[in-house]
Amino acid sequence: MGEAEPTPVQVYNCPFRLPPELELTTGNVSNEVLESHRFWKLPYQDPFDSFLTDLKTRAASCNFKEPERMMRDKIVFTVTGKLQELLLREDKLTLDRTIQVCRAYEQSNRQVKELRETTLKVNKLHKSDKYMHSKQKTEKKKEIPKTKQTPYKKKDCEFCGYKHEPGKQKCPAWGKCCEQCGGRNHFKAKCKKIHSVCQEEEFNEDQWLKAVSSGGKEVTAIMRINECDIRFQLDSAADVNTISQRYVRKEQCKPTKIHLNMWNKTNMKPLGEADLTVVNPRTNEKYQLRFIVVPNHYTCLLGLEAVQKLKLITINNEKFIASVSSSDLGDLGTAHLHVDPNVKPKTLPCRKIPIALQSLVREELQKLEDRGVLIPITEPTP
Template identity: 30%
Template sequence: MLHCVGEDALEIYNPLSIQYADAQAKKMEEVLTAFRQYCAPRKNTVFERHQFWAYKHNEEAGIDKFVTDLRLRARDCEFGESEDLMLRDKIVFSIADHRLRERLLSTADLPLHKAIDICRAKEAATMQARAMAPNSSIEEQLVHAVSNTGRFAKYAKPQPNSARVALQEEWRTRACRNCGRLHKPRQCPAYNMDCRKCGKKNHFAAVCRSNPDVALVEAEAPDVNALYIAGISRAHKGNSRDTGWSSSLRVGGTLVTFKLDTGAEANVLPLAVAEGLPMPLNMQRTDTVLVAYGGVRIQPKGVVKLLVQARRKQAQLYFFVTDASDTPLLGRQACVQLDLVRKVEALARSAPATKQDLLQQYSSVFEGLGEFPGEHHIYTDPKAPPVIHGCRRIPYSVYDRLKDTLDDLQKRGVISRVTKPTAWVSSLCITEKRNGSLRVCLDPKDLNRAILHQHFSIPTPEDVQGKLAGKTIFTILDEKDGYHQIKLDDESADLCTFNTPWGRYRFHRLPFGIKSASEVFQQTNSEAFGDIEGVSVIADDMIIAAASKTEHDSILQKVMDRAIQLNVKFNKDKIQYMVGRSDTWATSLVPLE
């Protein structure tokens, strides 16, 4: 046998100390036993028992599967005669249903087989109850709601304080679903704003929950005999407001006012109007169904062919007669036939050729102080003690210039004087800009410790680098006054009170120095301009990058229109218009010409 097993087996055999029963007559069975002992895995009873007690019960798999797995694991634990007791204890410990566990614990001298039977009975009862009442969860909620509004509900002890605390904690820590920011109740900046993604109101595009069209996997089969019309409506007395385009046309010598609907696929004539025409109607039966807005299906009374005369043209048109509308409707094809509407391939403003043309064409974007929609609220830790700083000494060389700067900021509505007591008062910090003007900032060292961070990712130049690949034309815009384009609510303005030699002032716009200012400003800009393809925003700098002049002009027009819509202002002195490279932070990103 040793001759046949090979060199690897001999290397194992040679160091083995085999105790033969008869050294003179060695038996092959003794050698095989030694090999089995060598190859058998070494067991660690402590580890196996740890694995046994750590094993978790999967309720979906059922109690029988759980018991089987436990028996397999118990084989290596060497429980001996106490194995059934260990299995029973493990079952009781692992049951998640507290009522079932109470029943097991309340049973005296509980053997293993009885514990298993109780668990099986509970499993079966649960499955049968679900089968009998598929909506049990909803019914349970309704029953619970009714029980809470019963005759004894009025005697329940109210807990207004805990509810108020929970509500305050929620809006402090949970971002709003409509704007993505933290704010007080009923102060959402997205209120009454149009979403640029779905067109609906009261939310921003960044948090729009509408499903994109590409996610559609299957759709209802179209009806070949259905025509879409969106303009079905009934007239309302006393409402003379113009709700769309209309035109008066002659039908058989009678003047009829039609609503022009280029989105409709058919012409519609109300039954009352059709019966009032002077000529006889040769109405024919039709199987075509009209589909109005919202999917409402309308079965016409019939279809007629009538001669319709406009100013320059006339045409024989088919009309679906229905009593579901009071307004005659002319569809897209008929409007084109009668030359009432024309298709315009392109309608665009001429793009500014130079920087000066840009400043003239969009002069309002470069004048005054901008203001993003909504008000920002600065959140603070309510446990942080307020701190009041005294007034710092101002160098005589900037004394007069500082007073002029404060007067200018007050005139523009950035700051205002404060006479009432405020809990927080910060020191004033002055920096000088490149053009020699002064920038008034807060030194909110203590206030920043109390401010809660509003986390938002700020892109780095490296993050933007990939977007600029293959682009050859660039325009760099700088938002004028940066943070000051974000308005603060009244409570946050009080937090931003500061001392000066001429008394206290407070900021009504987001000041420089607040630790959350950069994230807030980046988030606001991203929501305002981030959805425009070809635009990259870092802080108050905006890069428009394009591969051609046509593409560049299209992106620039979208940015300018958006700025007008949101009342955002740019700095006309820092524009770099249609350049091949930039001397700002984007220098390393923009390729040389």
């Protein structure tokens, strides 16, 4: 007998399958975090339309809820210089407005560059024609001697006090705040604002400033002084007009002897006084008023006389209380108080008075007692 042939082994294909939550999807997997990183790291490139196309492509992959807002912020954050300043000036900046400003800025730059190149070519042409004319006249071939350009003579800057190349971008004070007046684009050493013009003057006139304040909504008006729109508070209880020092030029301010008393009976030392022209922007009427110059952190006020002269407030004199008369001091009639008899009355201790004020309070109580307004009680009452 021969050997038996081996039985072929049949292999069955039984693939192992992962659960659905662990199974990987094939194809392009989009990672929103990575796409957002690429979106915000995208650098600016010329022309602007090419940069805008790449930006829209990146934003579509990021799945933003507000894609237009993200694209607008990305453009503002990426551009620099004058273009960024123009975008930040817009009050209600949208994506369409951003694209419009960027395209207009890019187009204007190309036109300016073209004009400059044309001007340079024309200047070179005139110089070469003049040289050729002189060459033909003398019939001598001489090379034009190359003269060295004299370097720019640096001068002390009126904004920072240092010597630097011309241009506001080269100035160290550009964009900085002054420590003296809080203004921008200059240092304290070159500050031209009014600091103090009456330090050695003696005050001999007392004026009340902002004597009444209700604590609610204040009445204000915008007036134009020195080409600046200033918001003034209309204070009918103020005896003078006040203006912050940042709105007054140095040559306009002069010393003053006025002593200002605040509403809380504190004294304030003004910086000076100035006679300024006030323009009402609505009627274009001009008025000449005298202002007391105060530091920048104080409110600009228009007093009673000024608001009447500017016709901002009308005073009805017949509504004023001319005089109050009474038969006896403190006689206001009889009052009936309704109290709950079930509520037990309480005896409250006397209020504590600071030692520094005890003598003043004692004098005031004695004055009221002498006038008959108060009657001293030395024993408990029902």
